[in-house]
């Protein structure tokens with residue numbers, strides 16, 4: 001572990017992703033500082049004294065590059081030298097506008113002058129409620145690289161607190177499976193439903209998923225966290 005990183009700011013730290021990162025930092029005896037909307041008016045003050053920060057944008061932020069640019073400016077002003085950016089697997093997909101927002105944000109992170117690492121997580125296993133029938137607005141038979149949030153937390157805590165990850169971009173998945181396979185393992189039914197049309201970016205994502213899924217390799221995560229992903 002880098003001796004200088006004993007306190008880490010987690011932007012978006014009260015959400016489900018942020019909580020997994022904060023828990024994994026605590027497991028390493030590193031102080032996590034979860035930050036939310038109330039901290040944005042003076043973000044530089046909120047991150048002051050941290051050796052690193054993990055930047056998670058809220059879901060479907062209308063302008064993620066602007067959010068990330070503000071975060072990077074605050075880190076720079078406060079002298080926080082190390083940043084981890086929470087991107088997504090396959091950010092460079094023209095058909096998915098919110099992925100492209102992350103691709104543009106990755107570019108800002110790379111050019112920030114900070115010591116950066118980008119994580120590209122697959123779809124969270126925890127997105128699926130397998131306690132009952134699964135309603136899905138896309139094909140249940142396409143492959144996804146699913147990521148367990150505990151594994152994401154471990155990987156993030158590692159790159160934020162250990163040396164050797166500067167300038168790295170890691171695609172992360174715990175396992176590759178179709179939703180039908182996961183549903184069958186859980187003994188629940190999977191039902192194809194129409195797109196509810198809640199957000200145009202989600203509709204674009206469902207259309208892309210329907211045709212291609214979102215496969216992600218699992219070897220990088222296994223190499224990073226040093227054991228079979230998904231096992232504790």
Ligand SMILES: NC(=O)c1ccc[n+]([C@@H]2O[C@H](COP(=O)([O-])OP(=O)(O)OC[C@H]3O[C@@H](n4cnc5c(N)ncnc54)[C@H](OP(=O)(O)O)[C@@H]3O)[C@@H](O)[C@H]2O)c1
Pocket residue numbers: 011012013014015016017018035036037038040056057058059060086087088089121122123124127
């Ligand atoms: N779900 C997936 O499978 C998946 C896969 C890959 C990547 N991702 C990415 O993960 C991120 C979402 O993580 P999540 O689901 O953990 O989010 P979440 O649970 O919705 O958490 C939202 C967090 O962001 C903060 N926030 C909300 N609006 C904000 C604003 N306008 N300005 C500043 N902070 C704001 C909230 O602050 P308060 O504490 O004030 O409420 C909270 O801490 C997204 O970038 C998404 O693209 C998700």
